[in-house]
Amino acid sequence: MRRFLSVRVWDLTTTVLVVVLWEIVADYIYPAFNANSRNIFPPPWAVVQTAGNLISNGELFHHIGVSLLRVVVGFSAAALIAIPLGLSMGAWPGWRRQMSVVVEVLRPIPPFAWIPIGLLWFGVGDTQSIFVIFIASVFSILLNTVAGIDAVEPILRRSALSLGADRRKLFYHVILPAALPQIVVGLRIGLAFAWMVLVASELIGSTSGLGYLILDSRNLGLPSLAFMGMLIIGLIGYILDIGLRTLERMLMPWR
Amino acid sequence: MDLSGTPAVELRNVSKTFTSAKLGETLLALDNVSFSIQRGQFFVILGPSGSGKTTILNLVAGFEPPTHGQVLAMGKPIRGPSWQRAVVFQEHALFPWLTVADNIAFGLRMKEIPKRTRRDKVAEYIDVVGLSGFADKYPKELSGGMKQRVGIARALAVDSDIVIMDEPLGALDAQTRAEMQGELLRILQHEKRKTVLFVTHSIEEALKLGDEILVMSARPGRVKQVFHLSQARPRSILTDPEILQMNVELHRLLHRDT
Amino acid sequence: MAVMSLMGRLSAGLLLLGILIVWELFSRFIFPHYEASATLILPPPSAGLRDALALLQHGALTEHALASMRRVYVGVAAAAVFAIPLGVVMGLSSLVFRQLGPLLGILRPIPPVAWIPITLLWFGVTDAQQYFIIFIGTFFPMLLNTIAGVHALDPLLQRAALSLGADRPALFEQMLRGALPHICLGVRTSLGLGWFIIVASEMVSASTGLGFLITEARTAMITERLYVGMFAIGLIGFLQDRLLSRLQRRMLPWI
Numbered sequence: 001m002r003r004f005l006s007v008r009v010w011d012l013t014t015t016v017l018v019v020v021l022w023e024i025v026a027d028y029i030y031p032a033f034n035a036n037s038r039n040i041f042p043p044p045w046a047v048v049q050t051a052g053n054l055i056s057n058g059e060l061f062h063h064i065g066v067s068l069l070r071v072v073v074g075f076s077a078a079a080l081i082a083i084p085l086g087l088s089m090g091a092w093p094g095w096r097r098q099m100s101v102v103v104e105v106l107r108p109i110p111p112f113a114w115i116p117i118g119l120l121w122f123g124v125g126d127t128q129s130i131f132v133i134f135i136a137s138v139f140s141i142l143l144n145t146v147a148g149i150d151a152v153e154p155i156l157r158r159s160a161l162s163l164g165a166d167r168r169k170l171f172y173h174v175i176l177p178a179a180l181p182q183i184v185v186g187l188r189i190g191l192a193f194a195w196m197v198l199v200a201s202e203l204i205g206s207t208s209g210l211g212y213l214i215l216d217s218r219n220l221g222l223p224s225l226a227f228m229g230m231l232i233i234g235l236i237g238y239i240l241d242i243g244l245r246t247l248e249r250m251l252m253p254w255r
Numbered sequence: 256m257d258l259s260g261t262p263a264v265e266l267r268n269v270s271k272t273f274t275s276a277k278l279g280e281t282l283l284a285l286d287n288v289s290f291s292i293q294r295g296q297f298f299v300i301l302g303p304s305g306s307g308k309t310t311i312l313n314l315v316a317g318f319e320p321p322t323h324g325q326v327l328a329m330g331k332p333i334r335g336p337s338w339q340r341a342v343v344f345q346e347h348a349l350f351p352w353l354t355v356a357d358n359i360a361f362g363l364r365m366k367e368i369p370k371r372t373r374r375d376k377v378a379e380y381i382d383v384v385g386l387s388g389f390a391d392k393y394p395k396e397l398s399g400g401m402k403q404r405v406g407i408a409r410a411l412a413v414d415s416d417i418v419i420m421d422e423p424l425g426a427l428d429a430q431t432r433a434e435m436q437g438e439l440l441r442i443l444q445h446e447k448r449k450t451v452l453f454v455t456h457s458i459e460e461a462l463k464l465g466d467e468i469l470v471m472s473a474r475p476g477r478v479k480q481v482f483h484l485s486q487a488r489p490r491s492i493l494t495d496p497e498i499l500q501m502n503v504e505l506h507r508l509l510h511r512d513t
Numbered sequence: 514m515a516v517m518s519l520m521g522r523l524s525a526g527l528l529l530l531g532i533l534i535v536w537e538l539f540s541r542f543i544f545p546h547y548e549a550s551a552t553l554i555l556p557p558p559s560a561g562l563r564d565a566l567a568l569l570q571h572g573a574l575t576e577h578a579l580a581s582m583r584r585v586y587v588g589v590a591a592a593a594v595f596a597i598p599l600g601v602v603m604g605l606s607s608l609v610f611r612q613l614g615p616l617l618g619i620l621r622p623i624p625p626v627a628w629i630p631i632t633l634l635w636f637g638v639t640d641a642q643q644y645f646i647i648f649i650g651t652f653f654p655m656l657l658n659t660i661a662g663v664h665a666l667d668p669l670l671q672r673a674a675l676s677l678g679a680d681r682p683a684l685f686e687q688m689l690r691g692a693l694p695h696i697c698l699g700v701r702t703s704l705g706l707g708w709f710i711i712v713a714s715e716m717v718s719a720s721t722g723l724g725f726l727i728t729e730a731r732t733a734m735i736t737e738r739l740y741v742g743m744f745a746i747g748l749i750g751f752l753q754d755r756l757l758s759r760l761q762r763r764m765l766p767w768i
Contacts, residue, residue: 014612015619040634098528105529108754109747112626112713112724116731117739121554159348162316163362163413164338173361177352196624200713203629204728211627218630226631234623241622254352254393 019044042224047231050224060213064236067198067209070126071240074133075194082138082190083183086145090179091171096146103142111136111197119205129201129209136197137190144186148179181255184248191244195237210236261330262291263417263450264298264315269324271310284310286475287324292467294416295448299465301455303509307476308454312421315452316342329416338362341410345422347402349394349409356381356390358405362413380408383445385438400431407442417450424460436463440488458505462492470508479508533558553734561740568741573726578749580721584640584714585707588647592703596652597696600659604692610660617656625650626713638718643711650710651703658702662695663688694765701757708750723749 026043054060089096114135118128160174202211217225271285285307292298302308313319314326317336326333363373384404424432461468468482492498540557568574603610636642715724723746730738
């Protein structure tokens with residue numbers, strides 16, 4: 001659905017109308033029925049103002065930085081462990097059979113469900129966030145790496161062997177590049193999960209980060225802050241995916 | 256020891272059976288096949304599908320071992336794939352992540368040939384197969400005929416004793432196929448006395464290209480007959496009376512079979 | 514043959530069994546020597562089993578599981594009612610697609626859990642809030658799959674149907690049938706995703722459900738109950754997916 005963003009000006013009509021309608025309802029209509037309306041249903045302009053305040057006092061960037069750092073650490077750790085593990089499973093069938101059972105037992109457990117045990121082991125803070133992010137991304141990277149190796153066409157193996165490749169060269173020059181597209185798919189899914197789980201882990205067990213920021217909005221009775229936080233979280237998630245897609249194109253110009 | 260007398264490839268009483276694990280059935284793909292390919296020969300195996308053509312190719316390439324009998328290359332038993340028996344596949348089997356030049360260089364890299372020599376060799380073969388200007392293209396940017404030119408160049412560049420070609424022109428449209436038959440002859444002139452094992456089901460192609468044509472029968476695969484051709488190439492298969500006669504004979508042999 | 518393959522399957526679980534045994538022994542005999550609160554941090558798997566039996570007998574586990582399942586199914590059903598028709602319309606009309614595209618493009622990357630704070634403000638700790646989170650989280654997969662299904666229809670088939678004398682309603686019916694595989698995929702993805710999300714949602718704001726069970730277990734420091742909750746969540750998710758894939762094979766035998 002990349003087309004969602006390749007828009008012509010005319011296509012924005014409905015979006016603009018919705019925003020204008022929202023502003024009118026929140027400013028003039030809803031307050032007539034509910035005196036407390038500002039604390040429940042903020043107008044778009046209030047969201048922009050809140051964003052302006054948080055940007056000028058630097059708080060927004062602090063929370064973004066904290067969140068990004070957690071994702072980068074947890075996600076990198078997952079990639080560093082899952083890719084070699086997946087490759088080893090692809091190379092040795094016996095090892096793979098054993099590992100598959102373990103993975104199949106753990107995989108259906110939603111990453112969110114690891115948050116309480118993460119909190120129990122590591123307490124409130126960075127480590128538990130990093131832990132659940134690791135868990136959230138490790139399985140999709142692992143399973144896609146294995147699938148990538150499975151998908152290497154036998155004829156490419158044969159072709160390399162008949163051109164003089166030994167086992168080691170076959171691995172580096174054929175299996176690895178052939179599995180790479182699927183590995184990148186795993187990384188993209190993993191990163192999307194990581195970002196989603198990060199928000200949950202910060203909602204539940206953190207005193208900083210974007211997830212904490214939007215939860216705090218509730219305590220502060222500032223719904224405009226929640227809306228702003230949601231939009232920023234969505235935007236960063238989107239940018240992260242674009243980043244990986246760009247990396248994908250750079251890494252694999254043959255696709 | 257002078258080995259020039261030993262055949263390039265020799266099959267001695269070779270049988271191959273496949274067992275289907277699911278059905279528990281065994282299938283006899285090759286039944287007591289013996290023949291030899293002399294050095295420098297263009298040797299064609301001709302047969303209908305199910306005649307074990309591809310099985311022979313897999314045995315000679317070293318992808319599979321025979322169930323019974325011996326498969327020899329240059330007088331020695333074959334123990335697995337080797338660059339000495341480079342393969343050109345029908346499906347091209349180019350590495351999609353490598354450019355044309357890198358695909359051609361692949362075998363040379365596996366042999367750990369110095370970069371300089373590699374570069375010269377690649378340039379030479381790009382020229383030989385007529386792909387000048389396409390060195391930096393990826394396989395997806397090439398037409399079927401061009402892909403197969405890369406496949407042929409890649410197999411020739413490793414400088415093997417034997418080149419195995421598995422219906423290399425089978426996936427091409429009729430016009431490109433006819434053009435590539437001529438091109439193949441031209442390209443092979445560049446190679447001195449290379450032994451070629453060529454698998455096809457096209458009688459016309461066999462008559463145009465082969466020094467020797469081995470006709471297989473199907474289920475189980477057996478050697479039916481061997482034909483020798485001494486006519487110079489390129490050949491006109493429509494005017495030479497001897498070839499015309501052979502054409503009739505081959506049609507009779509193959510079509511009775513199916 | 515059958516005995517052999519059963520043996521083969523059982524032998525694949527050796528690593529898992531090994532891990533469980535080592536874990537049991539470690540938690541019982543080794544860890545307590547080094548850590549005073551060992552049974553709190555890492556109780557043995559057998560403790561989880563005992564707790565699971567107790568919870569089952571008590572009926573609490575079933576009760577929480579049913580609460581979670583009800584929320585997922587109501588939320589997904591509500592999302593389907595809106596997403597599938599909207600997807601058909603967006604798939605057929607490029608005007609609607611282009612007009613709603615930017616709006617949906619802004620909302621889509623926002624992780625469903627990020628809606629929790631604002632919905633808590635709107636609905637409080639109620640089932641409605643849970644339904645909303647499931648709704649918002651599963652709406653997009655169903656919408657996008659439905660659009661993809663309509664877009665993937667072969668125009669040639671429409672022409673074939675028309676040339677065979679199909680009238681408009683008949684054509685529409687054929688079209689829906691054609692898009693059905695994609696729609697089913699969307700529903701299946703959504704049910705899986707809904708099951709993931711409900712855990713997070715219940716952890717933040719609920720007093721029943723499996724998500725609540727595990728947060729409560731953490732607060733009460735009954736670690737073995739965390740195992741039980743996580744395992745139950747994973748098992749139900751797994752069974753649900755199995756059931757759906759079987760159902761799909763029966764309903765859509767041609768794919």
